[in-house]
Amino acid sequence: MSLKHDWASLQTYLNAHERVLNTFAKFMIQPRSYKLTQITANYLLLECTDIQFTTYAGNKVRVDITKDVEIVDSNPKRLKALTSGYSYNANKPGVGNLLRYDSPDSPAQLSPKSPAHHYHHHKHEWVDGEEQITHIGDDDWPHVDEFIREVLSDF
Amino acid sequence: MSNIEKRTDRQLAPEHANTKESSELFEQFKQLKPIHASNEEALQTLICDLETLAAQQNLTVAALLHEAHSTTDSKPYHIHATTLERMIGNLRR
Numbered sequence: 031m032s033l034k035h036d037w038a039s040l041q042t043y044l045n046a047h048e049r050v051l052n053t054f055a056k057f058m059i060q061p062r063s064y065k066l067t068q069i070t071a072n073y074l075l076l077e078c079t080d081i082q083f084t085t086y087a088g089n090k091v092r093v094d095i096t097k098d099v100e101i102v103d104s105n106p107k108r109l110k111a112l113t114s115g116y117s118y119n120a121n122k123p124g125v126g127n128l129l130r131y132d133s134p135d136s137p138a139q140l141s142p143k144s145p146a147h148h149y150h151h152h153k154h155e156w157v158d159g160e161e162q163i164t165h166i167g168d169d170d171w172p173h174v175d176e177f178i179r180e181v182l183s184d185f
Numbered sequence: 186m187s188n189i190e191k192r193t194d195r196q197l198a199p200e201h202a203n204t205k206e207s208s209e210l211f212e213q214f215k216q217l218k219p220i221h222a223s224n225e226e227a228l229q230t231l232i233c234d235l236e237t238l239a240a241q242q243n244l245t246v247a248a249l250l251h252e253a254h255s256t257t258d259s260k261p262y263h264i265h266a267t268t269l270e271r272m273i274g275n276l277r278r
Contacts, residue, residue, distance in 0.1 A: 045208040064210055068217040069227050075272065079264055094259070096268045098275055115271045119259055126258040138277035139270070156257060 034169045040101060040109040047076065050175045057083050057182055059090075074099040074111070085182045091128065093181060094119040095174060118177045120185065128185055130154040131171055228276045235269040238262060 038046075047064060055061040059082040067075040079094040098115035115136070120129040135148040151166040172180070221227035239249040242262060250270055253263040 041211045044210040044214060048208040048210040066213055066217060068219045070221050070224060071219045080261060094264045098271060115275055117267060119264060121259055136274035136278045139274035159257065
């Protein structure tokens with residue numbers, strides 16, 4: 031059975047992320063691009079923060095996307111990539127947070143004091159100021175396009 | 186590309202679609218060099234970055250991270266703090 035989130039060539043991975051942002055550019059107040067930072071040979075940070083969207087309902091929502099990308103370079107001509115951590119946040123300026131998806135904490139971050147949801151992929155939702163946290167299956171967390179579509183249609 | 190491959194490509198989520206063309210993002214990556222030679226070196230820098238960010242907010246690192254995780258109105262420095270926390274955790278893995 032194929033996984034939703036699996037290793038891909040780095041080129042395919044980056045192409046797809048760029049294409050997704052371009053697809054939703056028409057809903058951005060200012061079109062935005064990802065910023066890449068290569069921390070080490072095997073660790074890339076992909077981020078696009080403070081994206082201002084106008085939702086289908088005409089509301090202004092700020093979106094912040096950060097992703098940790100593990101790179102395998104066993105074949106330097108075909109680098110492979112896998113998301114090893116992420117956070118997708120949606121915030122309504124002047125109101126507060128609406129929605130956030132987070133990856134689990136790494137084992138090094140976890141301690142007996144860690145909240146239970148930090149052990150899992152999870153979703154935070156704020157409804158009338160009340161926070162609800164839902165655990166998500168290991169391979170069920172959304173791709174960026176699914177998250178943006180959820181933000182545009184739900185808010 | 187065969188019909189089967191074309192059909193599979195359309196069914197896949199954009200992150201996994203089999204795109205052969207190069208993107209500006211991939212071209213940008215090809216120009217990058219790793220900032221740090223080792224995980225340990227990166228770890229020390231990111232810990233300093235997190236301490237600096239906390240100091241800028243007049244908070245301890247623990248207080249900054251608590252605020253970042255519990256706020257109902259995330260500001261850019263909260264996003265930055267949790268990103269640094271996650272990166273530090275990944276490098277300690």
